[in-house]
Amino acid sequence: MSIEPDHRLTRRRLLRQGALGSAFLAAGPLLGSAPARAAVARASTAITKGGTLTFARSVAPTQLDPANSIIAGDVYTLDKIFEPLFITSPAGELTPWLAESYTQSSDHLTWTFNLRPGVKFSDGSALDAADVVFSLKREAANVDGPLGFLDSAIKTVKASGSNQVVIKLAEPWAPFLSDISVFANAIIPANFGGRSEKAFFAKPVGTGPFVLDGFTPDSNLTLLPNPHYWQPGKPYVDRVQFNYVADDNQRVLQIQSGAADIIDAVPPANVASLKGVSGVTVELFPAWEVDLLVLNEALPYFADRHVRRAITHAINREALVSATSFGTAKPGGSFFPPSLQYYDPNTPVLSYSLAAAKAELAQSKYPNGFATKLLISGGVEKWSEFAQIIQQSLAPLNIKVTIDSLDHAAFESTFQAYNYDMFIDYAINDISDPDEMASFEVDYKGSGVKSYWSSYNNPAAIALVHEAQKEFDSAKRADLYAQIQAIVSADAPYVPLDYPPYIYATGAKVHGFAVNPGGAYRLENVWLS
Amino acid sequence: MAELTLAGSYTVRRIAAALIVVIGVAAATFLLLHAIPGDPARQVLGLHASAQAIAALRHRWGLDSSLGSQFVRYIGDLVTLKLGDSFVYDLPVTTLIAQRIGETAALVALATVFAVTITLPLAAIAASHRDRVADHAARAVSVVGLGMPSFWLGIVLIEVFALRLRLLPVGGVGSGFLGGLEALLLPSLTAALAIVPLLVRSLRVGMLDVLGADFVAAERASGLGELRVLVWHVARNALIPTLTLLGLNIAFLIGSTVIVENVFALNGLGSLLVSSISSRDFPMVQAITLVLAVSVVAINLATDLAAARLDPRVRLR
Numbered sequence: 001m002s003i004e005p006d007h008r009l010t011r012r013r014l015l016r017q018g019a020l021g022s023a024f025l026a027a028g029p030l031l032g033s034a035p036a037r038a039a040v041a042r043a044s045t046a047i048t049k050g051g052t053l054t055f056a057r058s059v060a061p062t063q064l065d066p067a068n069s070i071i072a073g074d075v076y077t078l079d080k081i082f083e084p085l086f087i088t089s090p091a092g093e094l095t096p097w098l099a100e101s102y103t104q105s106s107d108h109l110t111w112t113f114n115l116r117p118g119v120k121f122s123d124g125s126a127l128d129a130a131d132v133v134f135s136l137k138r139e140a141a142n143v144d145g146p147l148g149f150l151d152s153a154i155k156t157v158k159a160s161g162s163n164q165v166v167i168k169l170a171e172p173w174a175p176f177l178s179d180i181s182v183f184a185n186a187i188i189p190a191n192f193g194g195r196s197e198k199a200f201f202a203k204p205v206g207t208g209p210f211v212l213d214g215f216t217p218d219s220n221l222t223l224l225p226n227p228h229y230w231q232p233g234k235p236y237v238d239r240v241q242f243n244y245v246a247d248d249n250q251r252v253l254q255i256q257s258g259a260a261d262i263i264d265a266v267p268p269a270n271v272a273s274l275k276g277v278s279g280v281t282v283e284l285f286p287a288w289e290v291d292l293l294v295l296n297e298a299l300p301y302f303a304d305r306h307v308r309r310a311i312t313h314a315i316n317r318e319a320l321v322s323a324t325s326f327g328t329a330k331p332g333g334s335f336f337p338p339s340l341q342y343y344d345p346n347t348p349v350l351s352y353s354l355a356a357a358k359a360e361l362a363q364s365k366y367p368n369g370f371a372t373k374l375l376i377s378g379g380v381e382k383w384s385e386f387a388q389i390i391q392q393s394l395a396p397l398n399i400k401v402t403i404d405s406l407d408h409a410a411f412e413s414t415f416q417a418y419n420y421d422m423f424i425d426y427a428i429n430d431i432s433d434p435d436e437m438a439s440f441e442v443d444y445k446g447s448g449v450k451s452y453w454s455s456y457n458n459p460a461a462i463a464l465v466h467e468a469q470k471e472f473d474s475a476k477r478a479d480l481y482a483q484i485q486a487i488v489s490a491d492a493p494y495v496p497l498d499y500p501p502y503i504y505a506t507g508a509k510v511h512g513f514a515v516n517p518g519g520a521y522r523l524e525n526v527w528l529s
Numbered sequence: 530m531a532e533l534t535l536a537g538s539y540t541v542r543r544i545a546a547a548l549i550v551v552i553g554v555a556a557a558t559f560l561l562l563h564a565i566p567g568d569p570a571r572q573v574l575g576l577h578a579s580a581q582a583i584a585a586l587r588h589r590w591g592l593d594s595s596l597g598s599q600f601v602r603y604i605g606d607l608v609t610l611k612l613g614d615s616f617v618y619d620l621p622v623t624t625l626i627a628q629r630i631g632e633t634a635a636l637v638a639l640a641t642v643f644a645v646t647i648t649l650p651l652a653a654i655a656a657s658h659r660d661r662v663a664d665h666a667a668r669a670v671s672v673v674g675l676g677m678p679s680f681w682l683g684i685v686l687i688e689v690f691a692l693r694l695r696l697l698p699v700g701g702v703g704s705g706f707l708g709g710l711e712a713l714l715l716p717s718l719t720a721a722l723a724i725v726p727l728l729v730r731s732l733r734v735g736m737l738d739v740l741g742a743d744f745v746a747a748e749r750a751s752g753l754g755e756l757r758v759l760v761w762h763v764a765r766n767a768l769i770p771t772l773t774l775l776g777l778n779i780a781f782l783i784g785s786t787v788i789v790e791n792v793f794a795l796n797g798l799g800s801l802l803v804s805s806i807s808s809r810d811f812p813m814v815q816a817i818t819l820v821l822a823v824s825v826v827a828i829n830l831a832t833d834l835a836a837a838r839l840d841p842r843v844r845l846r
Contacts, residue, residue: 056701056794060804062618070575144582146575216628217618218804219796220702243701245794246804253687253699254794409567409809416571440577448579 082186178433209524306364332496369398456493643721735767776832
């Protein structure tokens, strides 16, 4: 639930798209994980090496320190330079990366990681346990950093020899492997390789497939291959040129004209026409992302469960998606997106029915409706379309909605001050484990933000969230998360509106490009014909 | 001697007025930025940030002191030319501006060249064919730029020259001098076309005034060719009001770079300003606004002073 990776914020966003991001990198064919569909389809010819990959992105890097990063432009740049112990594959699965294997004690408190042999940093020095200890301790101590909370279970990190790292946890913590696979836990050389922190990140050294060549903050950035990369023969391209192109239209023009080989954040409205351009492929990648209509339970009418259920029944999510996403998104059901682990497709959903909506409202304390406000982030077409559809959908219940549109920063500070009636926003999971989303949206106290600012507080659901955090049996965890999804669906603290995908367009010569559900893409597998 | 003093006091008055404008812009930017909602610390730290983390960052940036004391410190820094460090990039704003200002300056300069080279012939044709077809056509053509917003005109030009004819890049910054120039052609033409209509109309009216003057009739009577009269004598006299108008319109041109840079992915000062506003990077927004304000004021001042030099009557106003 951080910020938006790439899509839509854009023009604004110029937006600083907020952040986003996930940590996970997509695993390559090296490890036998599923390569992207596109890669499979196109990889019939032999791989050719060389060439410059020009990638026009809606986001731009501002700095490259993993401990300070949360916006998409930073995250999806530094993850080409630094790597964590585990990554998340395009299929959404945790994959051993700088760690080759691990064991855990029977009480789940001691985890021992065996490092992959032969890994070198881009300056040629060997990766060893001291580097991992330094990096993880640094992030675990980074409690004021954007993702420091993910390491809160860590008690101690110690080297055992040069090739093994032993981590002790304060309590059993099932999401632990997912947590350390986040980009913030990427490995850097111990003591910044003897340099100052500032000097190190100006010319960073990592184990990743690429090294930094040139960089103008908030603008363009160039990467070159890491000559010491541990996957033989990779990366395939000679150079990656990231160009910052904030304007949606300009990115689309760049892929059409061949000026860019890949563009991110293709506007859904352009998908159909781009598919008709010869040599251009549009690819949709499932995301751990759901757009939510959040209802403020601190207000008496939204504290009434019948009102929330009535609103959910009144919104036709199928129609909303078909009217706004041009067939790219899926209508909302559970508050977990379908790509997320332990998503339950059988979650009972309060489906669209005006009759059911009216019946629920009749049972509430507000059978005759009320007037309320809907807060959205302005300048993003999708949110204003959503808002208008919701406004019309609630009119038959005599719920009169006024739409308030603020610029993104103002929008965020307004709902984060709980100063709203309803707001629409996307929620994102940064890691492969669903605990982040469950905690952030359901755990009233643990989230630190009253369940995604909704003030939703159901002790039964919260107890299940806590239980799932300590449950290591995956069948049992699946059952716990299914129960949580069912309870939340029935309580309707927010309406899951839709599940948008990541949309990219690639040119004819691009092969092997894939995006994981956290929004991260690895480029060492990309080659140009 | 008397004339020197007069010219000197005019210059001093104009410079004093310019300084007041710059200080006013700086103060207004500061107050507006702090008045709108939106927390820079939250933008940098993301949605998961704890209240303590946000408070710590706000303290580091001095945002936890009163607005009055922040304002005093800001003005104090400004007087000593300390523009501070960006919240987002943690680098001196001057460094970041230096990386970007060349692109924007080149865009404005080339747009000015386009504006002048398009305006002069159109205005001359219109004035010398007053109320005839050529006059109406010249004015009608120029109005097209006025009616189309820059973002739309830019897209149309890209569609025609870059996508269909493939003569020019669709956007982005070119490499090398020639590549850079090539990449700036469409953006600067887009920016220029927005101000051409005003310039054409103004220069046409100025030329018509001069064409009616006695000395023109005298020159024609003496047998000078029409073209020579028009270019050599009429255009020169009509240039002063046009120069002033051009100076004013460069302000508009600089403002329009925010949009033009976005449409063409130029990543100059304008696009940095937009992203800095979105992230509430106060020092960055204040510094860029200041640079833009100083440029606009300096250009206006320069054109005023140039007009005064070309035409002594101006100083008496």
